[in-house]
Amino acid sequence: xxxxxxxPIGHIESPYKQKFAIPRQPRLVPQAKARLIFTKDFNRxxxxxxxxxxxxxxxxxxxxxxADKGYSALVRPPRLGGNEKKGVFATRATFRPxxxxxxxxxxxSIEYKNGQLALQLSGIDLLDGTPIIDIKPYLPYSDAMTDAxxxxxxxxxxxxxxxxxxxQADSYISQQQQYPELRAFIxxxxxxxxxxxxxxxxxxxxxxxxxxxxxxIRWQVDENHNQVIEISKQ
Numbered sequence: 001x002x003x004x005x006x007x008p009i010g011h012i013e014s015p016y017k018q019k020f021a022i023p024r025q026p027r028l029v030p031q032a033k034a035r036l037i038f039t040k041d042f043n044r045x046x047x048x049x050x051x052x053x054x055x056x057x058x059x060x061x062x063x064x065x066x067a068d069k070g071y072s073a074l075v076r077p078p079r080l081g082g083n084e085k086k087g088v089f090a091t092r093a094t095f096r097p098x099x100x101x102x103x104x105x106x107x108x109s110i111e112y113k114n115g116q117l118a119l120q121l122s123g124i125d126l127l128d129g130t131p132i133i134d135i136k137p138y139l140p141y142s143d144a145m146t147d148a149x150x151x152x153x154x155x156x157x158x159x160x161x162x163x164x165x166x167x168q169a170d171s172y173i174s175q176q177q178q179y180p181e182l183r184a185f186i187x188x189x190x191x192x193x194x195x196x197x198x199x200x201x202x203x204x205x206x207x208x209x210x211x212x213x214x215x216x217i218r219w220q221v222d223e224n225h226n227q228v229i230e231i232s233k234q
Contacts (some may be wrong), residue, residue, distance in 0.1 A: 008062070008131035009047075010038040015185070017211040019065065021194040024078060024157060025092075026103040027123035031185035035111070036119040036132055039214060043112075043117050046100035052110055057121075059103045062131040066097030081155050082197035090151070104138055122176050159193045160224045169217075169228040179213060186217060191227040 016022045023029050032066040035060070038047070051057070074085040075093040076156040088096055119135075165173070165183070173183050189212070199206060206221045211234065218230045 002178050006133050008039060008133055009042045010036050010132045012036055012126045012128065012130040012132060014063045014124060014125065014128040014130065015213045019127060021210040022127060023192050025103055026125045029185065029188040030123045030216050031181040031188060032122065032124050034121045034124040034126065036121060036180070038117045045112060047080045048110060048117065051107065054107060054137040056104055057107050058136040058138055059105055059132055060134040061103065061126060062100055062133060063094045063099045064129065065127060066094045069095065071097045072094045077152065078197055078217055079157065102153060126187050128170045158193065159191060161191050161193050161226055162224060163187045163226045163228065166230065169231045172231040186212065186228060190219065195221065
């Protein structure tokens with residue numbers, strides 16, 4: 001079999017600085033904004049001429065933080081609570097033979113400043129620094145198959161999780177002006193319940209931390225309720 005060399009065309013600047021708390025699929029958190037920064041060889045406007053005619057794009061990318069860990073024939077999909085194994089090709093798990101993923105995201109705008117080409121995107125589910133290996137337009141008439149079925153992942157993942165903010169967290173969000181959608185962003189991330197499947201079965205209060213943009217966010221989970229305790233700058 002032939003081997004192929006794939007060269008990244010750019011990378012993602014994302015608010016998700018760690019794998020924990022990234023939504024399982026794209027567009028589940030529409031407030032998740034990112035920039036696709038093109039590498040030197042592709043940093044020319046000719047490469048994206050006409051791309052603004054499309055509202056959404058497919059991004060093909062490399063699972064760069066797990067690619068060196070190899071692949072598994074069987075994986076445990078989070079949608080099944082981590083209790084049942086499925087073949088890796090029947091899932092979107094990260095531990096794949098070639099470590100390639102895909103995401104359908106919204107194109108917000110094209111940016112060309114100080115000689116650097118970038119795409120402004122939203123609804124992303126990608127880790128900061130993710131290498132992008134290709135971009136393709138999303139075609140509704142072809143890509144949106146209304147009669148398709150999706151097995152164990154046939155419906156949008158929903159939880160009964162609620163979210164509230166402490167006085168400190170509420171005040172911090174109100175005082176910062178850089179990210180006007182920060183409250184909605186944090187809320188929608190936590191509503192996805194990013195905890196590992198085995199943690200969701202435990203009844204005691206649990207404490208967690210994550211980094212979004214350059215903020216450290218601490219929260220606690222008590223049954224189906226998230227309480228954001230503290231937000232601070234890194």
